[in-house]
Amino acid sequence: MITVHHLNDSRSQRVLWLLEELGAPYEVKRYQRDARTRLAPPELRAIHPLGKSPVLDDGDARLAETGAIIEYLLETHPASGLRPAAGTEAARRFTYWLHYAEGSAMTPLLLKLIFTVLPDRVPFLARGVAKGISKAMNANMIDPQLTAHTAYWEAELTRSAWFAGDAFSAADIMMSFPVEAAGSRVGYGADKPRLKAFLETIHARPAYQRALERGGPYSYA
Incomplete structure (x- = not known):
């Protein structure tokens, strides 16, 4: 099962959206920004050293950076139709x-x-x-x-x-x-x-x- 470590009001919202477009099952683990500083909570550093979101877990694979995660999901869902044909x-x-x-x-x-x-x-x-x-x-x-x-x-x-x-x-x-x-x-x-x-x-x-x-x-x- 895919798990998305998701920070509110962040770029990780795009990963959830892609997963919904793919129809892929996943779980969401939510993290809240500090209300004053708007920074991510320290709990995210236990997931990734930089304490950033999104982070995606899929079995033994752990990925960070939205672009890398999106490329991974498209590679693992090749029939999605969400990537144009190569060479075009x-x-x-x-x-x-x-x-x-x-x-x-x-x-x-x-x-x-x-x-x-x-x-x-x-x-x-x-x-x-x-x-x-x-x-x-x-x-x-x-x-x-x-x-x-x-x-x-x-x-x-x-x-x-x-x-x-x-x-x-x-x-x-x-x-x-x-x-x-x-x-x-x-x-x-x-x-x-x-x-x-x-x-x-x-x-x-x-x-x-x-x-x-x-x-x-x-x-x-």
Whole structure:
């Protein structure tokens, strides 16, 4: 039986969603973030040295990192139809988005999170300076990057219905978190109709809804 070590409001929600799309049986072991710091609990370090989620156990196999877990699940469920045929343009796009989602996409999102919470994490006397630094970093570096990335996603979704092509794939599951997180942190206006439609479409999928039931509250949905 597969076990997913799942942290609330985290990237591990995508693993639950994929498992629901696959129709694979699994168990969920939930972990809660600290209400003040939003950090993972120390119990996760007993599962993985970095104390991160998701972690997946499948028999003797233990895997971390969402992309690696998704590749493993697709390899062990070859008839899923959630990976394009090898050698096709869709397959190349699939590989790109699978890695981009945890590489280029997450860097500005993580920086946005850090510089948003920074003023509340420093000593009181330093908060004025921290607010100034955070404001400057967001305005001059982070927000322009997020604007560029979200415009790129919007443009890519004009090429096809989904990120890897005309068919829904696990690349869309991988991209769901950065698209959701960016929508939460910077929002999507009238100039991002395809990103808004993407979120509405994935959130309406029955497998996505079942994953929410298994994983518990998820702010980005």
